[in-house]
Amino acid sequence: MDSCVIPLRHGGLSLVQTTDFFYPLVEDPYMMGRIACANVLSDLYAMGISECDNMLMLLSVSQKMNEKEREQVMPLMMKGFRDAAEEGGTSVTGGQTVINPWIIIGGVASVVCQPSDFIMPDSAVPGDVLVLTKPLGTQVAVNAHQWMDIPEKWNKIKLVITKEEVEHAYQEAMLNMATLNRTAAALMHKFNAHAATDITGFGIIGHARNLAQQQRNDVAFVIHNLPIIAKMAAVSKACGNLFGLLQGTSSETSGGLLICLPREQAARFCAEMKSSRVGFSGALGQDGGAGDGQQAWIIGIVEKGNRCGRIIDKPRIIEVPYRGSVIGTQESSSNNNNASPHEVQLT
Secondary structure (H helix, E strand, C coil): CCCEEEECCCCCCEEEEEEEEECCCCCCHHHHHHHHHHHHHHHHHCCCCCCCCEEEEEEEEECCCCHHHHHHHHHHHHHHHHHHHHHCCCCEEEEEEEEECCCEEEEEEEEEECHHHCCCCCCCCCCCEEEECCCECHHHHHHHHHHCCCHHHHHHHCCCCCHHHHHHHHHHHHHHHHCCCHHHHHHHHHCCCCEEEECCCCHHHHHHHHHHHCCCCCEEEEEEEEEEECCHHHHHHHCCCCCCCCCCCCCCCCCCEEEEECHHHHHHHHHHHHHCCCCCCCCCCCCCCHHHCCCCEEEEEEEECCCEEEEEEEEEEEEECCCCCCCCCEEECCCCCCCCCCCCCCC
16 A cells, blocks of 8 residues: 555564655746655654654656756755654655756655554554545646646636636645645544555545455545645636546645544544644744644445445535635535535535
């Protein structure tokens, strides 16, 4: 799934390790570094591991960059990566740097721990609920931001969103991607999580299906609600569902954790996520960032089935407002109720 677990020869300990890397997807080198680090650490967090012993950084410098560009861009990416690692309670002690045609950044995260420190992603039972800890829509937000400078692309979406709203969504996506899932990892133990994974390149439905296939019990994951960065559902529809956002196939980068929790524990998990005061905030000049708590949503249920996952025909779209907005969470659905994020009804 997310990390390898290697039993060691000494004292019943295990080495849990993961690696990941990818190409830049935002314009800010510092934020790109933070996002890359958060993305690597998420694989540990998906197993309920909130501590990391060591990180290595993997860096590829583009041979197409001149010396001045390298001196400006690469130190910022490295600083962002290191700052996020420090926020995660760990440090970068080495790595590897190469030159090739593309900029690439990533890393390796390692921790030695006892079996009680991690939660294997295989114990979901019928009656559990599915909780998601970050909104969807990062791919759509990043692409919409690029399209503002491409007239033929912008013309497809300009009737449903303004350039100011695109900028807000892009900033929100960056902030979400740079936020660590560390709080959720710690709370997984407190609220008896049965399984989890992080949402990245395969989209919400791809990762839900992967997680369902790992379960020991005969279960199926059914998603009823899709929390999405404000306006991104409309943008996706205007593009003819190019990204598959509403179908759950839109790629995410450094997304939230999808967690199977006992039904009686889920609301309290979401409430504690919201009341927590840890995590990345402020780098984008916004008030009330992730450091003032992160939202989490009950998005579906675990029922008896054949280890599959699906989204219902007409899922409720939860429009997640930009941080700092005075508008509360809006929901568009057939019954248009106003449930709080951790109390949304499953229909």
